[in-house]
Amino acid sequence: QVQLVESGGGLVQAGDSLRLTCAASARTFGSYAMGWFRQAPGKEREGVSCIRGSGVNINYANSVRGRFTLSRDIAKSTVYLQMKNLKPEDTAVYYCAAADNAHPWLGIMCELKSTDYPYWGQGTQVTVSS
Secondary structure, three states: OOEEEEEEOOOEEEOOOOEEEEEEEOHHHHHHHEEEEEEOOOOOOEEEEEEOHHHHHHEEOOOEOEEEEEEEEEHHOOEEEOOOOHHHHEEEEEEEEEEEEOOOOOOOOOOOHHHOOOOOOOEEEEEEEE
């Protein structure tokens, strides 16, 4: 079992930066792939980024690549999402999620399918004003 707690959301202006934090309770944090997802009002949940293994294999959605950076600190059982140059369309509730590193994704990269992740945090709101 993994318990996840997100923090760091808030109200910012377009062009600003935010860093989201996800603290995990797992005793074997390094054995989990970690993902960030978001859901805007009236829209489906979409994958933002995920990290698998030691941190070399990181996947990003096209909409955030080059602006968002995911990282993890295994010693602290924490994963971060650094968001820069935020846009109004980034407004959403952001969720942290976890899946077993051994999940049978097709390649070495994790994938951004929410159904692949059995463990979820409660979410943190990010609002970007124009």
